[in-house]
Amino acid sequence: MKHFAAYSLVALLSLPLAPVAMAQESSDPTEMSEGLDLLGEGLKLLMEGLGDEVEGLAQEMEPALRDLAGQVGPAMQELLELVDDFNAYHLPEIMPNGDIIIRRKTPQEMEIEPEGEIEI
Template sequence: MKHAIALCLSMLLLATPSLAQEPDQDRASDLEEGMDMMSEGARRLLDGLVGEVEPRMRDLADALREFDFDQLNVDDLSAYHPPERLPNGDIIIRRKRPADDSAPMDNEIEI
């Protein structure tokens, strides 16, 4: 009786690897199918976003083409530091080099 149980147990253990290969292959194919579905979903999401954003970006590009940048009266943006926000909320844009080399007068306030 002990030999029969041992024999059945050993046969079961030997059969397990062959049975285990099929679920692993199924898992691999399920994983691959899931990744394909996620990839397709991400592609559709991005296509939808591009479809919504593209007309607005074209409108913005058209508006920028029509905008008159000469009215800004800024010669060269590289002559200015990036804008700074002060603690009180004011925003200032400083020149990198003063427009003229003259020193401020005594009654002028330098910012």
């Protein structure tokens, strides 16, 4: 992942400067297009390298993620059995002392539908 940041930084820093440097060296359009082709090829190779890096990272993380899903899945199922409907509760409130309070809505509050669309 460290390589990803370094490669991205190099790519971002070289993109704005490369056409300017080529324009100063030569005013020949064929040389400039050749330089841009080389720049594009370099960027393509960079992206392929980053893809390989991310793929390797995903393969390293796969066992840990499977283990996490195996542990979290049953706990989430148990939570869903305890809480019948999340719409029956207000949003959690954090008190000044750090306590978290989750209040159940009253029947009157349950009947009131929000007006208009809710943006997510």
